Amino acid sequence: MTLNDSDGVVTYEVRGTTAIIRLNRPEYRNAQNSKMTYALDAAFTRAVEDDAVKAIVLAGNGKHFSAGHDIGTPERDADQSFERKAVVWWDHVGAEGVDSRFARESEVYLGMCRRWRELPKPVIAMVHGACIAGGLMLAWSCDFIVASEDAFFSDPVVRMGIPGVEYFAHPWVTNPRAAKEMLFTGDRFTARRAYELGMVNHVVERELLEEHTLNLAERIGAMPRLGLALAKKAVNQSEDLQGLRAGMDSVFGLHHAAHAHNAEVGKDSLAGMGAKNMAEAAK
Numbered sequence: 284m285t286l287n288d289s290d291g292v293v294t295y296e297v298r299g300t301t302a303i304i305r306l307n308r309p310e311y312r313n314a315q316n317s318k319m320t321y322a323l324d325a326a327f328t329r330a331v332e333d334d335a336v337k338a339i340v341l342a343g344n345g346k347h348f349s350a351g352h353d354i355g356t357p358e359r360d361a362d363q364s365f366e367r368k369a370v371v372w373w374d375h376v377g378a379e380g381v382d383s384r385f386a387r388e389s390e391v392y393l394g395m396c397r398r399w400r401e402l403p404k405p406v407i408a409m410v411h412g413a414c415i416a417g418g419l420m421l422a423w424s425c426d427f428i429v430a431s432e433d434a435f436f437s438d439p440v441v442r443m444g445i446p447g448v449e450y451f452a453h454p455w456v457t458n459p460r461a462a463k464e465m466l467f468t469g470d471r472f473t474a475r476r477a478y479e480l481g482m483v484n485h486v487v488e489r490e491l492l493e494e495h496t497l498n499l500a501e502r503i504g505a506m507p508r509l510g511l512a513l514a515k516k517a518v519n520q521s522e523d524l525q526g527l528r529a530g531m532d533s534v535f536g537l538h539h540a541a542h543a544h545n546a547e548v549g550k551d552s553l554a555g556m557g558a559k560n561m562a563e564a565a566k
């Protein structure tokens with residue numbers, strides 16, 4: 284069964300006991316706007332609610348897994364025009380200052396990724412090509428990351444004056460020194476390096492990526508449902524006791540200090556550099 288959301292920015296397919304959700308803006312390297320994020324949320328919900336689905340795979344169509352947040356396509360989000368869905372009480376504090384951006388990023392970036400991390404079914408990120416900034420957030424909120432040899436990972440947003448992506452898991456999914464290297468240099472970490480750091484579970488040849496990931500998902504899906512859900516919660520709770528959740532909350536404030544600084548000096552944090560300049564700077 285294959286279903287597309289109304290705009291096709293995410294596709295949904297079930298094979299065996301595995302739901303495969305794919306980011307689908309290949310022409311923009313799967314740059315994420317709110318339309319995609321909400322479509323992704325709907326796809327995850329669909330997979331959770333389908334009793335026949337035991338595990339979920341998250342992938343990207345086209346050359347790359349994801350180029351991160353949309354910082355320049357015609358459909359990119361604008362804070363003031365964002366159609367808020369859940370953070371309704373923020374609607375009552377006006378929309379002239381930081382509130383709009385804060386509401387949007389709380390919900391669409393940090394909030395959604397945390398919600399997906401808590402899905403009661405196992406989720407595997409199947410990563411090929413670029414997995415940059417907002418792309419990391421998606422991969423990190425999954426339980427496993429399986430990467431092809433050509434995959435690379437980076438968080439280059441210090442170039443925009445921002446201290447890392449909203450879902451600030453860097454020191455937990457790697458280690459503090461590697462996190463600083465990733466942030467201070469903006470360098471791309473190869474799949475092998477990410478594997479050595481413990482960020483990635485398996486690295487496989489590109490041609491074998493899908494087969495390997497789907498086999499893994501089916502194998503995991505054969506485990507008892509409740510056992511899996513509890514084991515997932517157990518590990519997530521352990522990470523939170525090691526400070527992940529509270530750390531992210533505290534860094535979210537620094538993130539917004541950076542946005543406020545950029546606004547104060549007359550820059551647009553994200554669109555300011557633009558995707559082309561970011562791509563050029565990373566070479």
Ligand SMILES: C/C=C/C(=O)SCCNC(=O)CCNC(=O)[C@H](O)C(C)(C)COP(=O)(O)OP(=O)(O)OC[C@H]1O[C@@H](n2cnc3c(N)ncnc32)[C@H](O)[C@@H]1OP(=O)(O)O
Binds near residue numbers: 310354356440448558
């Ligand atoms: C807190 C912030 C969080 C964030 O996530 S900020 C976003 C950070 N992301 C980046 O810095 C990635 C920038 N993009 C790249 O480095 C490269 O791209 C890639 C390595 C991902 C892919 O390279 P290649 O395969 O050669 O494609 P291409 O020709 O550079 O891009 C194809 C089209 O996709 C657009 N695009 C790429 N990334 C983004 C993006 N993140 N937001 C919006 N558009 C993007 C380009 O501009 C271009 O578009 P056109 O065909 O119209 O020239």
